[in-house]
Amino acid sequence: MKLSKYFLLIVLTNISVLYDQIAPLQAQHDTHEMEHEGAAGHDDHGDLCAHVSHHDEEFDPAATAFHHIANLNVFSIGPWNFPLPCILYAPGHGLDFFSSGKFAFDFRGHGDGHKAYRGYVLDAGTVKRVVDPSFPLDHVEIGGFAHQGKDAYVCYDGQAYILENKSIIDGGLFGGGLTSFYDFSISKNVVAMLLIFGFLAWLFLGIARSYTRREGMAPKGVQSFMEPMFLFIQEEVAKPFLGDKWHKYQPFLMALFFFILGLNLFGQIPFFGGANVTGNLAFTMALALFTFFVTNLSGKKDYWTHVLWMPGVPAAIKAAIITPVEILGLFIKPFTLMLRLFANITAGHIVVLSFIGLIFIFGSSGQSVAGASLGAAVSIPLTIFMMAIELLVAFIQAFVFAILTASYIGAAIEEHH
């Protein structure tokens, strides 16, 4: 419960920071085809740029909600945006390291950059790359952004250039997939993770010190505030599932619980970053992979016999049904862990954002003050109610992740009886 806990926390943080960005090493995307497409793009879509100078578009609640739960390359506090470091790599183009302030985005606004740098632009807070080789690599002024269907375009010199998103390793399920560049930036989510990591390390190192200094005495200060939670993890999560080996896995469970809880709560603070870390599939995937490896690497002989060759069942049924299902189950367990946390947090945030969107829908995008007031009257109580529920969900999901991990590990280390 001492050093190993902090070690695990550090590893958890670092791996999840990395995991957000990792893409398969082999990056042979067919850039030639993309270039052609881009070249064709800026001929066909030249007229796109005729009407992008000002943002008078209709309010789109879905797009707004997705923008606000996305991971961005700017950190916003209230209406103000702050630049973050960008670390970008494009095969054949090289590694770039610069501040997202180079994009000259508005201090108050939606995070649209006014300049392009090294062929990258900032569209609504997200770094995107211009694939067209005729686009200048210097620090140049750009005309604005245009969207048509799912494609985004940047306007420069009266012409529209198609933009590419960063590579995402979800296999393209959420519109990602391999593109021409990788984004290893210290993004908004990474900043949130580092903040929570620093806070937890500071808090727990202090508590650990006071446990050693005041051994056998009543807890004091913040220690007495946190002790019920420590005991809760120990008595309700670790001991019932892990039996007499609970001590070995307690640090892992505590790290999971407090890291998830901290990020859930941090993501709920309004107007401060709005970092939706636990609602990021890559982050929850990294956590679920930890559970997967800890479970299977600590699996005893009994566990593997039950997975691979269940005793007491006819061989034909074993080979045909039970073994394949059990092997699938090995992967489905962490997969559901990943989805559960992601979907719960993301759904909560989208509901809150939709309620806030009501103000703009009723107010016809800012044209009707009476409508907007009515919208606000409806949306504020609903938002407060939803955020109260989310507060509950933040605890429940952290608890559920820890308790399910404990039950999977418990099943793996169980001795024959």
Add this chain to the structure above:
Amino acid sequence: MIGSIAAIGMGLAVIGAGIGIGNIGAKAMEAIARQPEAVGDIRANMILMAALVEGAALIAIIIAYILPTVAA
């Protein structure tokens, strides 16, 4: 078209999860009423079971969500 069918599937999955979680909640309340001293254990297991039921529904929802993007 595929999107609409996927939305119907999503609704059906949520109905299933709703029935499941409703049953878990109802039975847990009954159990607590019968044996108030076991409230801690019952609550922990109730949340665990609800999470497991919810997991199946979430897989269905995610598939319903990504199917239109993949098929389109």
